[in-house]
Amino acid sequence: MRILWIKTELLHPLDKGGKIRTFHILKELNRAHRVTYLTLDGGGGAADAVQRAGEYCSELVRVPFHLCRKFSVRFYAELAHNLASRLPYAIARYQCREMQRNVVVRAQSGEVDVLVCDFLTPSVNVPNVRCPTVLFQHNVEATIWRRRYEVAKQPLARAYLRAQWRKIAAFEAAECRRYDQVAAVSARDRDTMIRDYGVTNASYVSTGVDTEYFRPTACGDRKRHGIVFTGSMDWFPNDDGIQYFIKEIMPLVRQAVPDASLTVVGRNPSAALVELSAQTGSVIVTGSVDDVRPYMERATVYVVPLRIGGGTRLKIFEAMAMGLPVVSTSIGAEGLPLENEQELVLADRPEHFAAAVEHLLTKPESATAMGCRAAARVRREFGWPRAAREFEAICAEAMNAGRSRHELTV
Numbered sequence: 001m002r003i004l005w006i007k008t009e010l011l012h013p014l015d016k017g018g019k020i021r022t023f024h025i026l027k028e029l030n031r032a033h034r035v036t037y038l039t040l041d042g043g044g045g046a047a048d049a050v051q052r053a054g055e056y057c058s059e060l061v062r063v064p065f066h067l068c069r070k071f072s073v074r075f076y077a078e079l080a081h082n083l084a085s086r087l088p089y090a091i092a093r094y095q096c097r098e099m100q101r102n103v104v105v106r107a108q109s110g111e112v113d114v115l116v117c118d119f120l121t122p123s124v125n126v127p128n129v130r131c132p133t134v135l136f137q138h139n140v141e142a143t144i145w146r147r148r149y150e151v152a153k154q155p156l157a158r159a160y161l162r163a164q165w166r167k168i169a170a171f172e173a174a175e176c177r178r179y180d181q182v183a184a185v186s187a188r189d190r191d192t193m194i195r196d197y198g199v200t201n202a203s204y205v206s207t208g209v210d211t212e213y214f215r216p217t218a219c220g221d222r223k224r225h226g227i228v229f230t231g232s233m234d235w236f237p238n239d240d241g242i243q244y245f246i247k248e249i250m251p252l253v254r255q256a257v258p259d260a261s262l263t264v265v266g267r268n269p270s271a272a273l274v275e276l277s278a279q280t281g282s283v284i285v286t287g288s289v290d291d292v293r294p295y296m297e298r299a300t301v302y303v304v305p306l307r308i309g310g311g312t313r314l315k316i317f318e319a320m321a322m323g324l325p326v327v328s329t330s331i332g333a334e335g336l337p338l339e340n341e342q343e344l345v346l347a348d349r350p351e352h353f354a355a356a357v358e359h360l361l362t363k364p365e366s367a368t369a370m371g372c373r374a375a376a377r378v379r380r381e382f383g384w385p386r387a388a389r390e391f392e393a394i395c396a397e398a399m400n401a402g403r404s405r406h407e408l409t410v
Contacts, residue, residue, distance in 0.1 A: 001395060003029065004112045004131075006103060006122045007039040008094055010049035011056060015267055015288070016232045017314045018138045021185070021387075022118055024208060026056035028388030034058045036112075038102055040065040040094065040122070061106075063099045088145075088167040091124050099125040107131045114395045114402070120168075123175045132402025134395055135179040139310030140192050142169035144237065147308040147331070151240065173197040181398035183391060185311045186335030201401060205391050207312040207336060208384035214321035216297060216375075225260040225361045227253075228299035228324075230292045230315055233285075234268035237308040241332070245305040245353075246276055246283055252354035254282060257361050262303075265295045296322045300367060301360045304332035305353065312336050316344065317382055320374035325367045327356045343374040 011023045026035055037057035041064060053060040068074040082089040099122075107115050107129040116134045117123045120141050126133070145165035152158045176182050176197045184190040184204040193199045229245070231238040242264055253260050260282065264273070267288040277283035289295065296302065302319035304326060312335040319326050326333075326344040333346060340346045345360070347353040360367040 001033040001392075001399075002111060002113045003033055003035045003395065004103075004106055004115045005035055005037050005057070005118060006115065006126060007037065007118045008122045010039055010041060010046060010053065010062075012049040012052045016235070017311075018119060020314055021138060021207070022136075023056055024210065024384035025205070025388050025391050028385055029392060030056055030058060033392075036061060036106065038099075038106065039063070040096060040099060042066055061102065063096060063102055065094075065096050065099070067093060083163075086167065086170075087124070088164050088171060090141075090164070090168065091121060091171055094121050095124050100127060103127065104129060114398050116395070117179070120172055120175060128178070132181075132395075132398040132400075133179045134181045134183055134398045135176060136183045136391075137176070137189065137193070137311075138185055140172070140184075140189050140196075141310065142172050142196075143192070144308060144310045145169075148236065151307055169196075176202070179398075180401040181394050183394045188335045189311060201397075203390075203394050203397070205394070206382060206387045207314060207317060208382050208387040209314065209317035209321050209378050211321055211379045211383055214293065214318045216323045217293075218297075222300060223261065223298050224300070225257050226299040227260060227262045227301050227303055227357060227361075228265065228295055229262070229303050229305075230265040230296065230318070232268070233264065233266040233270065233273065233287075237306050238266065239270050239273060240308055241304070241306040241329075243273055243276060244307060245303060246280060248350040249305060249354050249357070250280070250282065252351060253357050253361075256354075256358045260357075260361060263295055263299065265289055265292050292318075293322065296324060299324065300364075301357055302326045303353075303357065304328035306332035309334075317378050320344070320371075320378045323371040323375045325360045325370040326374065327353060327360065329353070338374075338377075343370070343377055345370075 011019045014020050014023055035057040036059040038061040041062035082092055085092055103126050112131050114132045116136055117126050118136045119138055145168050149161035149165050152161050176193050176199045182199055182202040187204055190202045190204040193202050229242055233239055263284045265286045269285045269287055274285055277285045302324040306329055309331050313332055316326055316333055328344055329348050330346050338344055345356040347356045
């Protein structure tokens with residue numbers, strides 16, 4: 001297959017779940033197929049990212065593009081202008097005529113077997129074309145925005161988020177119906193798009209993990225009562241979830257385990273999170289790190305206290321592959337085919353979450369047994385080659401559907 005892959009960013013550094021998922025699927029696909037990676041490029045720190053693109057594609061095409069800086073005067077002007085637009089701001093800000101031109105020229109050149117739009121965002125730059133198409137939906141975006149609206153407290157923020165949620169739901173529904181195939185990342189997301197958007201051509205790709213990279217070494221000094229969370233801290237659901245954990249759950253844990261500590265590992269933590277951690281004395285916020293594994297190895301329990309989110313959390317499989325017991329909210333673990341109380345613990349109320357963390361911190365035999373079960377499961381079933389094979393099959397289905405569509409319009 002000759003695959004044209006559309007994206008809004010280069011993949012390196014691999015510091016976000018979506019980039020990690022795309023990288024590993026493309027790395028596998030590029031072994032047997034020709035992948036042209038067409039992306040917007042803001043230029044920041046791109047030298048290494050460009051050099052390493054050969055790890056996942058045969059050809060790299062970059063379209064220069066610069067987003068305005070968040071919280072700048074121009075940013076707020078764009079927000080105000082967007083109030084009158086049918087497009088949600090998170091989509092409209094990525095519109096690029098040069099990207100659209102590149103997509104049309106390449107997709108209709110006769111040298112592309114299938115076009116893959118990676119995430120909903122770049123779809124704004126994918127006009128209707130004559131080649132088969134796949135929309136790769138890492139999340140149901142409207143679900144994330146609805147949950148952001150539901151947890152917001154400030155009236156103006158709630159009104160804005162509600163309007164954006166409704167816009168993105170309308171845009172997402174239309175885009176999902178426009179492509180020959182939609183690839184979700186869980187059966188739950190697939191079923192949501194079928195039910196809510198009337199999609200008839202949706203499949204899903206299993207979540208994977210690099211089981212060779214995420215493997216315990218037993219070389220680190222484990223903190224006796226250490227808790228860890230990893231994730232991009234400039235993604236709002238992560239920031240919201242960990243602040244919720246520090247405020248609502250951590251005090252309950254420390255009542256029972258006074259020396260319990262939390263390490264938050266991930267890029268660009270918010271000023272509010274840094275200030276909150278400084279007030280507690282039991283929370284360390286690292287910021288960006290080159291390797292999350294040493295921090296995971298030093299911990300006893302891994303937590304995923306998300307209240308907002310969509311898709312599936314790669315971080316859970318990464319923690320499981322490291323042999324760590326995981327405590328997560330239902331939202332944090334949704335879409336993953338895991339058994340509660342066997343491979344992780346699900347808890348949604350603060351007191352239940354705290355009790356689960358306390359039990360694993362103070363009962364090392366239980367923590368070790370759960371970590372071993374979890375590691376065995378991901379190594380047995382959830383390597384990235386499986387996900388790549390599933391995605392390859394979805395592309396083949398799109399090619400069949402696309403040919404049928406073209407024959408009907410001739």
